[in-house]
Amino acid sequence: MLNFDTGSIVTSYTASMVMFDMVRLVMENIPGGNVVTTMLEHPSAYDAMVFFAEQNGKELRVAKTNPLTGGVDVEEITRLIDEDTCLLTFMYASNVSGALLDEQKIVEQARKIKPDLYIVADAVQHAPHGVIDVTKVPVDGINFAPYKFFGPRGFGVGYVSERLSKIPHNKLIAKPQGCWQLGSPAPAHFAALTEVVNYVCWIGEKFNTSNNRRALFVEGMERIKLHERALMNAMLEGTENTEGLRHIAGAHVYLDYKDLTKKDFIMAIGFDNIEYKKAVDMYEELGIIAFERLLSSPYSSRMLESFDLKGAIRVSPIHCHNLQDIEEFLTATKAISNS
Numbered sequence: 001m002l003n004f005d006t007g008s009i010v011t012s013y014t015a016s017m018v019m020f021d022m023v024r025l026v027m028e029n030i031p032g033g034n035v036v037t038t039m040l041e042h043p044s045a046y047d048a049m050v051f052f053a054e055q056n057g058k059e060l061r062v063a064k065t066n067p068l069t070g071g072v073d074v075e076e077i078t079r080l081i082d083e084d085t086c087l088l089t090f091m092y093a094s095n096v097s098g099a100l101l102d103e104q105k106i107v108e109q110a111r112k113i114k115p116d117l118y119i120v121a122d123a124v125q126h127a128p129h130g131v132i133d134v135t136k137v138p139v140d141g142i143n144f145a146p147y148k149f150f151g152p153r154g155f156g157v158g159y160v161s162e163r164l165s166k167i168p169h170n171k172l173i174a175k176p177q178g179c180w181q182l183g184s185p186a187p188a189h190f191a192a193l194t195e196v197v198n199y200v201c202w203i204g205e206k207f208n209t210s211n212n213r214r215a216l217f218v219e220g221m222e223r224i225k226l227h228e229r230a231l232m233n234a235m236l237e238g239t240e241n242t243e244g245l246r247h248i249a250g251a252h253v254y255l256d257y258k259d260l261t262k263k264d265f266i267m268a269i270g271f272d273n274i275e276y277k278k279a280v281d282m283y284e285e286l287g288i289i290a291f292e293r294l295l296s297s298p299y300s301s302r303m304l305e306s307f308d309l310k311g312a313i314r315v316s317p318i319h320c321h322n323l324q325d326i327e328e329f330l331t332a333t334k335a336i337s338n339s
Contacts, residue, residue: 001127001132001193001197001217002132002133002134002142002159003132003133003134003135003136003214004134004135004159005135006161006162007134007159007160007161007162007164007165007178008159008160008162008165008178008179008180009157009158009159009180009181010022010143010157010158010159010160010180010181011155011156011157011158011181011185011189012156012158013154013155013156014145014154014155014156015044015124015143015144015145015156015157015158016042016043016044016156017156018143018156018157018158019044019045019048019120019122019143019158020044020048021158021169022120022140022141022143022158022160022164023045023048023049023052023087023089023120024048024052025164025167025168025169026086026087026118026120026140026141026164026167027052027053027055027056027058027086027087028052028056029167029168030086030087030118030167031086032058032084032085032086032087033058033059033084033086034058034059034060034061034080034082034084034085034086035049035053035058035059035060035061035085035086035087035088035089036061036062036063036077036080036081036085036087036088036089037049037060037061037062037063037088037089037090038062038063038064038065038072038076038077038089038090038091038101039062039063039064039065039072039302039303039306040065040071040072040091040094040096040099040101040303040306041089041090041091041122042091042095042122042124042125042299043298043299044122044124045089045091045120045122046302048089049087049089058086061080061085062080063076063077063080064076064306065303065306065307067255067306067307067308068257069099069255069257069262070094070096070097070098070099070254070255070257070263070268070307071094071097071099071100071101071262072090072101074101074102074105074106074109077090077106077110078106078109078110078113081110081113081114081117082113082114083113083114085113085114085117086117086118087117087118087119087120088106088110088117088118088119088120089119089120089121089122090103090106090119090121090122091121091122091123091124091125091126092121092122092123092125092126092127092130092132093125093126093129093130093264093266094125094266094303095124095125095266095314096255096266096268096293096300096303096304096307096312096314097254097255097257097263097266097268097307098263098264098265098266098267098268099255099257099262099263100126100130100262100263100264103121103137103139104136104137107119107137107138107139118140118141118164119139119140119141120139120140120141120142121137121139121141121142121143122142122143123142123143123144124143124144124145124148125148125264125266126264127144127145127148127149128148128149128224128318129224129225129228129264129265129318129319130221130224130225130264131218131221131222131225132144134159138161139161140160140161140163140164141158141159141160141161141164142158142159143156143157143158143159144156144157144158145157146189146192146193146196149196149318150196151189151192151193151196152188152189152192155185155186155189155192157193160180162178165177165178165179165180166178170182197213197217199220200216200217200220200221200224201213201216201217201220202220203219203220203223203224204216204217204218204219204220204221204223206223207219207223224319227319228264228265228317228318228319229260229261229265231265231317231321231322231323231326232260232263232265232267233260234323234326234327235267235315235317235326235329235330236253236256238330239323239326239327239330241327242327242330242331242334243330243334244330245267245269245330245333248330248333248334248337249337250271250272250273250337250338251269251270251271251272251333251334251337252269252270252271252272253267253268253269254268254269254270254307254309254312255268255307265316265317265318266314266315266316267314267315267316268293268309268312268313268314268315269312269313269315269333270311270312270313271336271337272337274336274337274339275311276292276293276294276311276312276313277292277294279292279313279336280292280313282336282339283313283332283336286332286335286336288328288329288332290313290314290315290316291313291314291316292311292312292313292314293311293312293313293314294311295310295311300312315329317329
C-alpha cells in the first residue's frame, strides 16, 4: 500500500492517535526552534503541532491556503522553512476541497533547504483515492485510516522511517529499537486490510498481467483515480440527461479548480437561499448522505475561514459510484435548489 523498504509500521485506535505520537516524538527529541504546518490540516495534525510546539517551546509557522486551488502552494510552505526547522507536517489532500498538495515537490524543495528535516504527512483523506509511494516521496511519517476505504473503525495505521522509528518511544525492552507495537493488535484488523488490498489488486488484474502485488495495487488505484475523475467531471459538467453543478441555478461549487488532475473526488458546494444544515437534511430525505461543514465546527472552521467561506456542504462520492448515481445526485440537487 505504501511501498517502503525500511522503517516500521505503527498501529493505534485511530489515525489521529498515530499522528499525535509521531508529532510528539519529533518535537521532544529533535533540535530546532520552529515547526511548520499548513492552515489546511485536519485537527489531528494541526492541533498536535500547536500543542507540542507550546509544550516544547518551538515557534509554530503556518502556511496559508490558496483560495483559487483550494490547496496550499509549495512556495508558501517552503518559505517558512529554514535551518532551524525541525518538523514539517502537511496533508496529501484536503478533506474540505479535495485539493491535492504536490507532495513530491514539497518534500524535494523542503529538503533542499534542510536535508535532514523531519517530514510527517497526513494521508487519511487521500489513501482511498490515489497511489502513495514512500520511496518516491520519502517522508518520515505517514498515517491513514482503514475505515475510509471499507476497513474497520477503531484502527489507525502509520508508517515511520527508519530514523524516526529509532527515536526514543514507548517500547518493550526486549523488542528491537525500531518496533512501535505495544501488545498484540487485533489480527482481524490486518485481515480486513489484506482484503482491501486483494480487492484493489483484483481491479489491477483487469488491466495489468504482472504477478507483482505492488504493481497490481498501483494499477488498481490508478484505475480508481481515473474512474473517480470521470465521475467528478460528470458531476461538474452534467450528462446528456442532467445539468452539472456548474450549471444548476442557485447552486454553487466552492473552490472549483478547473484542473481535475489536482483534485480528489470531494465537492464543497452551497445554495443561494438554503442554509447548509437544512440542505444536508433535504439530501438525506432524498436518500443521499452529505455533510455540512460550518464555522461553528472545530473540525472545519479554520479551513473555511482561510477560504473566506461561511460554510459548505461536503459531497464525497467514491469509486463504487456510477454515472447513474451522479445523475440521481444532480437531479436531487436541482430539486433542492428549486425548492
